Amino acid sequence: MALYSDIVMDHFKNPRNVGVIENADGIGEVGNARCGDIMKIYLKIDNDIVSDVKFETFGCGSAIASSSMATEMIKGKPLSEVLKVTNKAVAEALDGLPAHRLHCSVLAEEAIKAAVQDYYEKNHIDYDRSQFPNCDDCEHCGTCR
């Protein structure tokens, strides 16, 4: 049996939306090179809609695939829906991830949220902070503790 599903391998080998957006409206970077994965998401936002999205990822196959899938899931969506994308939804869209790689989908969710939060902060838009993860809740690799 292969380690990864066909969908994961497809998104890993042909990642969608790789790159950078110059003058992005929101940028979210999560993860830690020490832990072995960093995801960076760039958003272009028009009228509360994600009109463009790009990502850069340093990480394993499932991290790259999760980033790619997550960007596809939010492209063209209003922010209200973007904030509802969960790690579970990303993992399901990928037809599952091996148990010890699930944190990659968590990173994808967090990167998206961080980018939206960055957009809110930059534009002084009020938002509900409880919708965003905070660093203390991070259950990632723990090497920064």
Added chain:
Amino acid sequence: MKVYADNAATTQMSRTAIDAMLPYMERIYGNPSSLYTIGQEAAEALLQARTVMAKYLGCEAREITFTSGGSEADNQALLTGATLGEKKGKKHIISTAIEHHAILHMLKRLEKQGFEITLLDVPENGIISAEQVRNAIREDTCLVTVMYANNEIGTIQPIAEIGVVCKEKGVLFHTDAVQAAGHLPIDVKKENIDMLSLSAHKFHGPKGVGALYVRKGVPLTNLIEGGGQERGKRAGTENVPGIMSMAAAFEETCENMEKNAVKVAALRDKLIAGLARIPHSVLNGDPLQRLPGNVNFCFEGIEGESLLLLLDERGISASSGSACTSGSLEPSHVLLAIGRPHEIAHGSLRLSLSENSTEAEVDYILKAVPEVVDYLRKMSPVWRDLVEGRKEFLL
């Protein structure tokens, strides 16, 4: 092109090794403990296999115990050293920070049982000195265990010198020679080795078979209780086909050792020279004191698992010390021990060659790796930070 470059993980069985096991499955399938003819023929065969193993290790046949592989041999050696030590009230064991988990995890267990463990640090080249061992030996040291050659970075330890120190100090000396056996000349008597572990699948023999050499006079502690096989020290009906196959593979690899080493080391050095041209990369382990087939590099700004997956796409089987490939959160303890920072250790690649490797394969790898590294760097935010000067290059 298909390129198998993970011979440190395991090897393809040789024709010789496969042929050597067949008679013991088809015709001479008797239990070596049985008194009728095909049982006794199997027992006779085992003795021959033991004699072959002993010949190429420089010991006597009765000093060889067959095991289920390298891990079992390592476990039994450590338990033996610990049991003998405990009897004399000596509960201190010396090893290194770069041992295989078959050693490190057993040492952890012994630590829980009240043993004190000293893991010697290694310098950046991954080679400890006999002086370090001498300085670490105490009144209550019962065992020194130092691997012959490292499975990740291929560095070869000064085993003969450590043997002299241990002999002088009267401390039992074990070496995990799983990566070295069949690839480097070993003489347990000349090198003052008391116990040595090896595993057949690292030299074109079958998986699940290995051996433990134990100097006569050192009573082994059993891991497996039961029948009286292996002089009562390792119960269970012997894996006769596997053992016969291991002995045949060992004989073949030892008879051809010099010739193979020259060929493989030339391919290794070509690979090292070629990969060193990738910017912001570093060779792990000593350039000279290393196994003939081992190549290990770190590439800054990328992660090893994605590198392996893309190489697999191109038909290349290799390995990495990244956390993702080990299923743990930490990258390779060996790369950390030689001083690579976490973020660098995640981006490692091990290529291990054998005498079946070819120059065309090396050329193919040398084309593929730089392309894949470049591709991954282009999508890496870490790499962007480095090239745009927001972070300092470490390599």
